[in-house]
Amino acid sequence: xxxxxxxxxxxxxxxxxxxxxxxxxxxxxxxxxxxxxxxxxxxxxxxxxxxxxxxxxxxxxxxxxxxxxxxxxxxxxxxxxxxxxxxxxxxxxxxxxxxxxxxxxxxxxxxxxxxxxxxxxxxxxxxxxxxxxxxxxxxxxxxxxxxxxxxxxxxxxxxxxxxxxxxxxxxxx
Amino acid sequence: xxxxxxxxxxxxxxxxxxxxxxxxxxxxxxxxxxxxxxxxxxxxxxxxxxxxxxxxxxxxxxxxxxxxxxxxxxxxxxxxxxxxxxxxxxxxxxxxxxxxxxxxxxxxxxxxxxxxxxxxxxxxxxxxxxxxxxxxxxxxxxxxxxxxxxxxxxxxxxxxxxxxxxxxxxxxx
Numbered sequence: 001x002x003x004x005x006x007x008x009x010x011x012x013x014x015x016x017x018x019x020x021x022x023x024x025x026x027x028x029x030x031x032x033x034x035x036x037x038x039x040x041x042x043x044x045x046x047x048x049x050x051x052x053x054x055x056x057x058x059x060x061x062x063x064x065x066x067x068x069x070x071x072x073x074x075x076x077x078x079x080x081x082x083x084x085x086x087x088x089x090x091x092x093x094x095x096x097x098x099x100x101x102x103x104x105x106x107x108x109x110x111x112x113x114x115x116x117x118x119x120x121x122x123x124x125x126x127x128x129x130x131x132x133x134x135x136x137x138x139x140x141x142x143x144x145x146x147x148x149x150x151x152x153x154x155x156x157x158x159x160x161x162x163x164x165x166x167x168x169x170x171x172x173x
Numbered sequence: 174x175x176x177x178x179x180x181x182x183x184x185x186x187x188x189x190x191x192x193x194x195x196x197x198x199x200x201x202x203x204x205x206x207x208x209x210x211x212x213x214x215x216x217x218x219x220x221x222x223x224x225x226x227x228x229x230x231x232x233x234x235x236x237x238x239x240x241x242x243x244x245x246x247x248x249x250x251x252x253x254x255x256x257x258x259x260x261x262x263x264x265x266x267x268x269x270x271x272x273x274x275x276x277x278x279x280x281x282x283x284x285x286x287x288x289x290x291x292x293x294x295x296x297x298x299x300x301x302x303x304x305x306x307x308x309x310x311x312x313x314x315x316x317x318x319x320x321x322x323x324x325x326x327x328x329x330x331x332x333x334x335x336x337x338x339x340x341x342x343x344x345x346x
Contacts, residue, residue: 002265009272033268034261073275080272081280085265088207092259094315095175095206099182099253101311102246107254108311138274138281141333142267145326152325153318160314 002086003035004043005079008052008072013136015056015067018044028135031126031146047072097160105168109161116157123150175259176208177216178252181225181245186309188229188240191217201308204299204319220245270333278341282334289330296323 006029010021022040044066047053052072056065068076093115100108126146134140179202183194195213217239220226225245229238241249266288273281299319307313 002263002268006268006271009275012272012275029268029271032262032264034263076272077275080269080276081284085269086263087265088263089205090175090207090259090261090263091205092175094318095179095202096253096258097314097318098179098202098309098312099185099249100314101309102182102185102250103253111254136271136274139271141270141273141336144332145267145270145329148325148329149322152321156318156321159317163314 002033003039004047005076006033007040007043008047008068008076009080009136011047011053011066012068012073012076015065017059017063017065019063021066024135027129028139032142100164105164109164109168112157112161112164116154116161119150119154119157123147123154126150175206176212177220178249179206180213180216181220181241181249182253182309184220184226184239185241185246185249188238190232190236190238192236194239197308200302201312205315273337278337282337282341285330285334285337289327289334292323292327292330296320296327299323 007021007025010016010024010029016024018041021044022037025035025040026037044053048055048066051069052075053066054069056067058064097112100111103111126143130140130143130147134143180194180198183189183197183202189197191214194217195210198208198213199210217226221228221239224242225248226239227242229240231237270285273284276284299316303313303316303320307316
């Protein structure tokens, strides 16, 4: 139920249209909670039906702007502190490192160097994000995490690539 | 399809029974690829049907030991390097930090201190794991990642808790 609460929390930060909500989701929460954009509109409809958001006004081309209701605010607050976070964790890139010993060391090293480059790229993206207007008043917290995470992952990837290279050299010597 | 390849990769590291495979999965891959234990046995059956593993021997109480076949080894090698890792990322604990501004700062700070304690506990667990026999020859790579990840997450949680406390003090002053 986390997409639901994520959307509700974004609307709590500022009244928004469905379109702007989807854009805001993509630029912020999607980094820690992958979801299909196609899930957003039906979820918005459900939040409205349940009285957790209401229509604040209707703009050109019938675009509705939604704001959070008191019930919605109570619901997102309850979720933030009362519900144990889902800690189930899946990292497809890390899973395969268990099996890098099965491939040629030069290929394993090249794979890890490519991963490092991807993480350096993400690091730049999050460093830029840290300088822009936050999606919610507390968004600087997860953005700082994203910066630290990408930096650590890039450094680990370089460390792992070096280790694979050094072990392969030692085995040949 | 990552559970399938994960199991295949564990069997490539050493011949194993279904029971030992489940234990080994729980202690290693489950940290980066959450799955139900109940998924393991049917997947093992499919790997056997498809000729990717074969029965090496049958022990007491009909316990079968499986080993990987050449086809299985080719399949796991292909997966390691040819398939783009699934990068979809979900972190329920980080998701809620976008919304910590909606709750009382003292509660937000307490939440972050509890998170820090959880990550310190996980850090100890992975530091111990780093001293034990690795699940596969390249398992020291993801175990080192787990150590760095938990340490960074614990430090970030403390940093975020301090920031919430300091901002709340500044707002009251």
